Amino acid sequence: MKEEGIRDMGFPVRIPIGHWIDLVVIWLTDNLATVFDAVSRVVGFILLKIDFLFNWIPWPISIGVIVVIAWLVSGRRVAIFSAIALFLMGSLELWAEGMSTLALVTTAVFISVVLGLPAGILSAKNERFDAILRPILDGMQTIPSFVYLIPAIMFFGIGNVPGIMATVIFSLPPMVRLTSLGIRQVDFEVVEAGHAFGSTPLQLLVKIQLPLALPSIMTGVNQTVMMALSMVVVAAMIGAGGLGYKILYSIQRVDLAVGIEAGLGILFIAMVLDRILQGVTKRQQKALLRQ
């Protein structure tokens, strides 16, 4: 009867979004191959150099440098903690993998900052751009990261570069959001003062807005780093190396011992980076606010 009629009814239309995107991606790979190739080569080159550098420096020197940085920006406790964590990682025979992961993260974060900072500035200054950007950023953060592994492979093939690209997509949003937020939060009267003394828009940005937004921007960098770290295992599925690959290997072999050790390695790197970056953020906040 009536009720059954409704139960039997299928949806009247099937919107083939998947198919359309398929077509777009295929068109892009066919026609913009040179662009992707160029991007791939540049990113690959940067990564290769960073990876080489990190693995080339003897581990005592690396630890030493990181400890000094930690000491300078975050104090003694973080410095001691960093030394222990990094030493433990090495003693788990994960130094090379750790450095590769660090290189991947560094490259991804570098690209995220280069793209995210201007995008954040633009979205703080232009309401329409912000309105368009917002849902895109939401999508980048909420669509499961596995989904954009596929176009990453189609555009950039297998290996480290598509891994970095997928990581960038995932870790870019906090950078954009917190840059935008930081600039919007700058005291309105101070911005007015900038105008009242005849600053050009660029002077206003460079001399007033960016310096005052720096704590927020650094929080963005911190979050970007954490998101990038959380992507290393996923990126390993399409050929990225480092600790992520170790974990993927352990899953495939159901090897708990390898998995736990590699997981601890990621944890150590994450904690060291987080503590140091938090130190940077705190210093900037202190410089800006009344103590």
Place this chain on the structure above:
Amino acid sequence: MNKESVTRIRCEGLWKVFGPDPERVVDEWDTFDSNITKTELLDKTGCVVGVREASFTIAEGEIFVIMGLSGSGKSTLLRCINRLHEPTRGKVLIDDQDVTELSSNELRGLRRTKTGMVFQHFALLPHRRVIENVGYGLEVQGVGKAERESKAMESLELVGLKGWERSYPHELSGGMQQRVGLARALATDPEILLMDEAFSALDPLIRRQMQDEFINLLRVVKKTIVFVTHDLYEALRLASRIAVMKFGAIQQIGTPAEIVLHPETDYVAEFVQDLPKVKFVTAKDIMEKPERWMVNPEYSITEMINKMDKENIWYAFLVGEDQIAQGVVDYRTLTSGNGDKRLKSEEMISEFPTQQLNTFLESLVSVAAKSTIPIAVTDREGRIAGVISRERLLEALST
């Protein structure tokens, strides 16, 4: 305002309406109920009126105070002058140049060289040292570091902050921070200073001190000042002229005494009613023209008596050609006299109260309490400029 003084700022029919359709509100203003409130207007049009048809001129060297309660549009009006707010309608002329028609580049030029601004909450850059804050206006103009710092130092010296140039703003007290704000505005040597509630965020004692220092400072550096405040006392202390605002419209423009003694609208009257008048009203504001009280020393006694009869006064000042009061005659002494034609010197009272034009009512009262003779008000050269009788004084006190 003197006729010969130079007009620096002129506003003509200035409107500022915030909201989705500001032009329409201006066009249709006359169709609205004249007593429409802010909320009614907001519900009806989605707009808020900041400034409503403001027109005034400010002369060189004036301290023009815009006074009103919060939300009266005083800060908005101030910001229309250097176009931090874009006026909806009307003109703002600075030295006969229409500010509303400047390109953004020309406007920047105006803001860099002609106007300086001081803000309520100081609006200093927390990441810069005091000297870098003060030099900001010069920095955006592209002035070199050495010149910038030397000018910033001069300006810091003016506000009494020498020695603090390497500090950060957060290391200074509120009063000192606002001095930095003032030094920053002075560093580019602008002709016009726009001051938005500049002392309102300070403690009462510090505020008073800053007001005094500001008045002293203006003796050294000649500026035209537009000063916004909600504090009536501050307005009366600083102003050459005051514009009282309510709901975006200027209610009255006048000197402090005009505002206090002759409020033109109920609103202004209400504003000044609780004011201790004795502290703001001067002899000049309440004195009578002296002619009625003057007799020529050359007059015969009969002539003097006739004049005093005619004017119905008990005392008269003996004033010669030089307009200087030599003494006072008492009607009773004259009439009880022995019929001499000429005034004898012992019949003249040589001790009588005199006061300056700018003496406050407060002091006049205590002077009047000690003598029944009216007070002679003299100008700087000692010439008689007016007379204040006890009746006059009581009248001034009672209104």
